[in-house]
Amino acid sequence: MASHPPHRFCCEEDLARLGYDGLNAKADLARWREGKLHAPTRELIEVVRREGVDGARVLDIGAGVGAVHISLLEAGALAAIDVDASRAYLATARTEAERRGLAGRVEYRYGDVVELTDELQSAEIVTLDSVICCYPYLEPLLAAATRSGPRLVGITYPRDVWWMRAYMRLYNLVQAVRRSPARYFIHRHADVERWMGGNGYTSAHEGGIRVWRVVLYRRAAAER
Numbered sequence: 001m002a003s004h005p006p007h008r009f010c011c012e013e014d015l016a017r018l019g020y021d022g023l024n025a026k027a028d029l030a031r032w033r034e035g036k037l038h039a040p041t042r043e044l045i046e047v048v049r050r051e052g053v054d055g056a057r058v059l060d061i062g063a064g065v066g067a068v069h070i071s072l073l074e075a076g077a078l079a080a081i082d083v084d085a086s087r088a089y090l091a092t093a094r095t096e097a098e099r100r101g102l103a104g105r106v107e108y109r110y111g112d113v114v115e116l117t118d119e120l121q122s123a124e125i126v127t128l129d130s131v132i133c134c135y136p137y138l139e140p141l142l143a144a145a146t147r148s149g150p151r152l153v154g155i156t157y158p159r160d161v162w163w164m165r166a167y168m169r170l171y172n173l174v175q176a177v178r179r180s181p182a183r184y185f186i187h188r189h190a191d192v193e194r195w196m197g198g199n200g201y202t203s204a205h206e207g208g209i210r211v212w213r214v215v216l217y218r219r220a221a222a223e224r
Contacts, residue, residue: 025064025086025092039212040213041067044216045067048152051151051204053075055076057080057123058072058081058126059080059083059127059150060082061083061126062128066082068129070093070096074102079106081123083116114140114143114144116144117147122148123148123150124151125151125153126146127153128153128156131157132157132185142195150219151218152218155192156208156213158211159208159210160188160189164186196217202217204217
């Protein structure tokens, strides 16, 4: 694997870098069904629900097993778009949505959201749960997430502290030695804040746990 990822993710071998962990889909689904959803994911769902989801379309980027958009659909959202670079996760999310009686309310798209952005319907709510840490280019990803001017944008990602950066460097080194496409990226919280603020969004929530940050942004024009 090249030391510097390409600026565009267009092919199967490129998308493997974003969706490398599809083999964990069954285990992730089992944990969700057992009530063991990742704490930041639970918090993200709750803070979005508090803002109101009735009748909204949700764009769930890197949706994994679909916990976020399925939960929001069950809370009153009208429809969802699941964009993922892992076919295994897409298939698992689709099966779970069908099991819960939500078939027909979710559109599934395989690929990189930055490449697909012009083809997607507009959404009132956008979520990126454990996504920006898997993507090397922060600004194009945030631009794709906010292209349609959503009312809310919710994000979970690792905190940019020195020991997390050290851990990620070690993790990436180990993965390179193992010839695994898995890579993690620690993006600066200040960069996320600066970009979102410069594009018309204000912070509506900041929380999380020791290692993970949970943030929710509200479009300034949608301030109540």
